[in-house]
Amino acid sequence: MRANATGRVLHDPKGGSFRFDAGAICLDFAHTGGEGLYAVFETLHEPADLGEWLAQPPMTAVMTVPVTARELTAAKTLRQAIWDAAHAQAARRPLPTGTVATINRAAAAAPLIPELAADATTAGWAPPVRTTQALSTLAREMIELLSGPLAGRIRECASDNCPLVFVDTSRPGARRWCAMERCGNRHKLRALRARQATDP
Numbered sequence: 001m002r003a004n005a006t007g008r009v010l011h012d013p014k015g016g017s018f019r020f021d022a023g024a025i026c027l028d029f030a031h032t033g034g035e036g037l038y039a040v041f042e043t044l045h046e047p048a049d050l051g052e053w054l055a056q057p058p059m060t061a062v063m064t065v066p067v068t069a070r071e072l073t074a075a076k077t078l079r080q081a082i083w084d085a086a087h088a089q090a091a092r093r094p095l096p097t098g099t100v101a102t103i104n105r106a107a108a109a110a111p112l113i114p115e116l117a118a119d120a121t122t123a124g125w126a127p128p129v130r131t132t133q134a135l136s137t138l139a140r141e142m143i144e145l146l147s148g149p150l151a152g153r154i155r156e157c158a159s160d161n162c163p164l165v166f167v168d169t170s171r172p173g174a175r176r177w178c179a180m181e182r183c184g185n186r187h188k189l190r191a192l193r194a195r196q197a198t199d200p
């Protein structure tokens with residue numbers, strides 16, 4: 001898994017789309033939908049939707065055993081825990097009850113097993129490739145993130161009404177926005193208008 005290959009195109013249910021790089025695959029996964037208020041952003045409606053998401057880069061885990069409805073439910077439980085944990089960490093709050101246990105439970109399963117191709121220049125995942133393994137790999141990445149040097153770099157977008165969360169993997173560590181083309185530019189435009197309004 002290459003850290004610099006993260007990021008997905010997110011679609012706004014009201015229209016439009018933009019590329020958002022959460023900086024980690026597990027955090028990208030946390031933005032595939034949600035519960036309650038975030039249910040309108042759901043992209044994993046069917047088990048096959050999850051299979052398709054996992055098959056895309058950078059994870060590129062093509063399931064050799066189709067995703068079941070039960071595994072989709074487990075994936076959404078893990079997703080919610082990752083989302084909750086990331087927001088708590090971003091706000092420097094203790095993680096909500098149950099979040100740690102959910103992540104640990106998913107991580108306890110065997111993860112995806114890397115397999116070097118015969119030509120020794122590319123790698124894939126050793127079959128059988130199962131959903132529980134992919135979820136374990138995501139959970140393990142989240143554990144590494146929360147307990148590693150980048151934990152302090154987990155942030156929520158600096159825009160007032162944007163809940164997107166990311167880990168800032170840039171060298172300067174000054175990332176503020178989910179995406180420049182979305183919240184960054186809106187902020188710049190507002191600042192410009194405010195300046196024009198005060199200028200004589």
Ligand SMILES: [Zn+2]
Nearest residue numbers: 157162178183
């Ligand atoms: Zn934003």
